[in-house]
Amino acid sequence: MSMTPFQKFWKPILIGGLLLLPGPFLRPASSADATLQEIQDFGSNPGELRMFVWIPTDLPPSAPWVVVLHGCTQTAAAFAQDTGWIKYANEWRFALLLPEQRPANNRQRCFNWFRPQDASRDQGEALSIRQMVAALQQQHHLDPERLYVTGLSAGGAMTAVMLATYPEVFAGGAIMAGIPYGCASGTLSGLWCMGWGRDLEPSQWGAHVRAATAGLPLTRRPARLSLWQGDDDGWVDAMNQQELLEQWSDAFGVDRKAAVEDLVHGYPHAVYRDEDGTPRIETYRITGMGHGQPIAPGKAPEQCGAATDYLLDVGICASYYSARFWGLQNPARTTP
Numbered sequence: 001m002s003m004t005p006f007q008k009f010w011k012p013i014l015i016g017g018l019l020l021l022p023g024p025f026l027r028p029a030s031s032a033d034a035t036l037q038e039i040q041d042f043g044s045n046p047g048e049l050r051m052f053v054w055i056p057t058d059l060p061p062s063a064p065w066v067v068v069l070h071g072c073t074q075t076a077a078a079f080a081q082d083t084g085w086i087k088y089a090n091e092w093r094f095a096l097l098l099p100e101q102r103p104a105n106n107r108q109r110c111f112n113w114f115r116p117q118d119a120s121r122d123q124g125e126a127l128s129i130r131q132m133v134a135a136l137q138q139q140h141h142l143d144p145e146r147l148y149v150t151g152l153s154a155g156g157a158m159t160a161v162m163l164a165t166y167p168e169v170f171a172g173g174a175i176m177a178g179i180p181y182g183c184a185s186g187t188l189s190g191l192w193c194m195g196w197g198r199d200l201e202p203s204q205w206g207a208h209v210r211a212a213t214a215g216l217p218l219t220r221r222p223a224r225l226s227l228w229q230g231d232d233d234g235w236v237d238a239m240n241q242q243e244l245l246e247q248w249s250d251a252f253g254v255d256r257k258a259a260v261e262d263l264v265h266g267y268p269h270a271v272y273r274d275e276d277g278t279p280r281i282e283t284y285r286i287t288g289m290g291h292g293q294p295i296a297p298g299k300a301p302e303q304c305g306a307a308t309d310y311l312l313d314v315g316i317c318a319s320y321y322s323a324r325f326w327g328l329q330n331p332a333r334t335t336p
Contacts, residue, residue: 035077036052036053036054036076036077036080036098037052037053037054037055038050038051038052039051039052039053039132039135039136039139041135042131042132042134042135042136043128043131043132043134043135044127044131045128045131046123046124046125046127046128047105047112047118047124047125047126047127047128047129048102048104048105048128049099049100049101049102049105049125049128049129049132050076050099050100050101050102051097051098051099051100051132051135052076052077052097052098052099052100053095053096053097053098053136054080054085054086054089054095054096054098055095055096055140056089056090056093056094056095059093059094059095059140060093061141062141062142062143063093063094063095063140063142063143063146064094064095064142064143064146064147064148064326064328065094065095065096065097065136065142065143065146065147065148066085066089066094066095066096066097066147066148066149066150066323066328067096067097067098067099067129067132067133067147067148067149067150067162067170068080068083068085068096068097068098068149068150068151068155069099069111069149069150069151069152069154069155069156069158069159070098070100070101070109070151070152070155071110071151071152071153071154071155071156071293071310072106072108072109072110072153072154073108073109073110073309074109074152074310075100075109076098076099076100077098078308079098079152079155080096080098081306082295082305082306082308082311083152083293083295083304083305083311083318083319084295084304084305084317084319084320085150085319087304088304088319088320088323088328091301092323092328092329092330094146094328095136095140095142097132097133097136099111099128099129099132101125105125110153110154111125111151111154111155111157111158112124112125113154113157113158113160113161113179113184113190114157114184114185114186114187114189114190114193115186116185116186119158119161119165119181120165120212121165121166121212121213121216125158126158126161126162126165126166129158129162130162130166130169133147133169144169145171146171146326146328147169147170147171148170148171148172148173148174148326148328149162149163149170149172149173149174150173150174150175150176150319150322151174151175151176151178152176152177152178152292152293152310153176153177153178153235153236153291153292153310155176155178156175156176156177156178156179157175157178157179159173159174159175159178160173160175160178160179160180160181160244160247161181163181163209163223163225163248164181164182164208164209164212164213164251165212165213167209167212167213167218167220167221167223168218168219168220168221170221170223171221171223171224171326172223172224172225172226172325172326173223173224173225173226174225174226174227174228174318174322174325175225175226175227175228175244176228176229176292176293176294176318177228177229177230177233177235177236177240177291177292177293178227178236178240178244179193179194179236179240179244180193180198180205180208180240180243180244180247181205181208181209181212181247182205182208182209182211182212183197183198183240183243193240194235194236194237195235195237196237197237197239197240197243198243199239199243200243200246201246202246202247202249202250202256203250205243205246205247205250205251206247206250206251208247209247209248209250209251210251220251222252222274222278222280223252223280224279224280224281224282224325224326225248225252225280225281225282226281226282226283226284226318226321226322226325226326227241227244227245227248227281227282227283227284228241228283228284228286228293228294228318228322229241229283229284229285229286230286230288230289230290230291230292230294230312231285231286231287231288231289232287232288232289232290233289233290233291234290234291235290235291236291238285241283241285245272245281245283248281249272249280249281252274252280252281253274253275254272254273254274254280254281255272255273255274255275256272257272258270258271258272259271259272259273259277259279260279264284264316264321265296265315265316266287266315267284267285267286267287267314267316268283268284268285268287269282269283269284269285270282270283279325282325284316284318284321286314286316288314289312289314290312291310292309292310292311292312293310293311293312293318293319294312294314294315294316294317294318295307295311295312295313295314295317295318295319296313296314296315296316296317296320297313301320302317302320302321303317303320304317304319304320305317305319
C-alpha cells in the first residue's frame with residue numbers, strides 16, 4: 001500500500017528519531033541465518049562497522065567477490081541468505097564481504113549514507129568498508145578487477161556512495177531502491193530525497209560523482225550498474241531510479257536512450273550502452289512492488305530468496321540478474 005507524502009515524511013521520525021530507510025522494528029535474526037565469519041582486525045574502522053565474510057569451500061584463486069550491504073534493521077547474515085547471495089556465491093564460486101551496521105551508530109542499523117562524514121572518501125563508514133575490502137583481498141588474494149557492490153534501501157544508497165568515492169575499486173554495482181550520490185547532506189535533506197526525490201540535470205548529478213574524488217589522480221574504471229525499483233514504493237520515491245540513471249549515465253558517458261527495451265518475467269527492463277556499444281547500465285522497473293528487493297523463491301537457477309520484511313516475492317530474483325549482468329555466472333570470465 002502506498003503512503004501519503006505526510007506519512008512518508010513523519011513515519012521515519014516517529015519510529016526512529018534518526019534518519020532511516022524503513023525496516024521491521026527490532027527484527028530478530030532469522031533461524032535460517034547463514035553462519036558467517038567475522039573479522040575484527042581490518043583497520044582503524046572509523047565508521048565502527050562490523051565485518052563479516054562468506055568464503056565458499058575451495059574457492060579458486062583470484063576469484064571475484066561482492067560487497068553486500070543490508071537494509072535498515074537487517075543483519076548481514078539474514079540479508080545474504082534471504083536475497084540469494086550465498087546461493088550464488090556457492091554455485092558460481094565468488095566470495096562475499098558483508099559489512100554490518102551497529103545499533104550504536106544508527107538505532108535502526110541503517111548505513112548513514114546521508115551524513116557527509118560517513119559518505120565521503122576516506123572518512124567514516126565509507127572508509128571502514130574500503131578497509132574491509134583491502135583486508136579481505138590481502139587475506140584471500142581475490143581478483144581486484146572483479147569486485148562489485150550491491151545493497152538495498154540504505155544499503156543501496158551506500159552502494160552509490162562506494163561507487164562514487166572509490167571508482168578505482170569497484171567494477172560495478174546494483175542499487176535496490178536507493179538514492180543518488182550527493183542527494184543529501186544531513187537528516188532533513190535525506191528525508192526529502194527519500195520521500196520526494198530531487199530533480200537535477202544529469203550533469204549536476206554527475207558533478208556530485210566527480211567531486212567525490214576531485215583532485216585525485218584516479219582513473220574511473222569502466223563499470224556496470226544494475227538499478228532496481230518498485231513503482232509502488234511508499235518509502236523511496238520511484239523517481240530516484242530515473243535520477244540514478246541520469247547520474248551514472250553522465251558519470252559513465254552512457255547514452256540515455258535505451259539500446260534495449262524488453263520484459264523480463266513481465267517487468268520492464270532497459271539496457272544503456274556506452275559509445276563503444278558496451279552495456280553499462282540496466283534498469284528494472286518492478287510494477288506493483290512496494291519498498292524492497294525482488295526475490296523469487298524456488299530451486300531453479302534463476303530463483304532465489306526467502307520472503308520476509310522488504311524482501312518481496314514478485315517472481316524475479318534481483319541477485320541472479322545483477323550477478324549475470326556483471327558476468328559472475330562464469331567465474332573464469334574477466335570483467336566485461
